[in-house]
Amino acid sequence: MARPVTLFTGQWADLKLEVMCEKAKAFGYDGIELACWGDHVDVEKAAKDVKYARTRKEIPAEYGLKVFAISNHLAGQMVCDEIDERHKSIDTTGGRIWGDGSPEGVRKRAAEEMKLTAKAAKNIGVDVVNGFTGSSIWKY
Numbered sequence: 001m002a003r004p005v006t007l008f009t010g011q012w013a014d015l016k017l018e019v020m021c022e023k024a025k026a027f028g029y030d031g032i033e034l035a036c037w038g039d040h041v042d043v044e045k046a047a048k049d050v051k052y053a054r055t056r057k058e059i060p061a062e063y064g065l066k067v068f069a070i071s072n073h074l075a076g077q078m079v080c081d082e083i084d085e086r087h088k089s090i091d092t093t094g095g096r097i098w099g100d101g102s103p104e105g106v107r108k109r110a111a112e113e114m115k116l117t118a119k120a121a122k123n124i125g126v127d128v129v130n131g132f133t134g135s136s137i138w139k140y
Helices: 017-027 043-048 050-062 073-080 103-124
Strands: 006-008 031-035 066-071
Touching (some): 017 031, 017 050, 031 050, 043 050, 050 066
16 A cells, blocks of 8 residues: 655645645645644644534545644744744744743743644544654754
């Protein structure tokens, strides 16, 4: 059996999930790795609302695509980074992670967001969560 070819949706998170799925199928992909921003996956909602979470697999399935993973790179980046003003712009939670901007608080909230991402993945029905952990030397 051939390995499925998948596409990470993060580069197109400005598109509605349905539009992204239509394009991914037209491009010839077998499945997708959903970004946890834009309308592709609302982590907090998917962790709490199983009905919503299931739609994250149902919508791609309508286009003949499987969901192999979800990815929360932007929240994960803030877990181990040396936090500065740039991180405010990558907080896709409406400011929930950034909060007051205190570096330790940002890191703690980002770690909690990654835990929430695992719960969202479970509710969606995928076994893989991808992300970054950040790095104290990223700014260099």
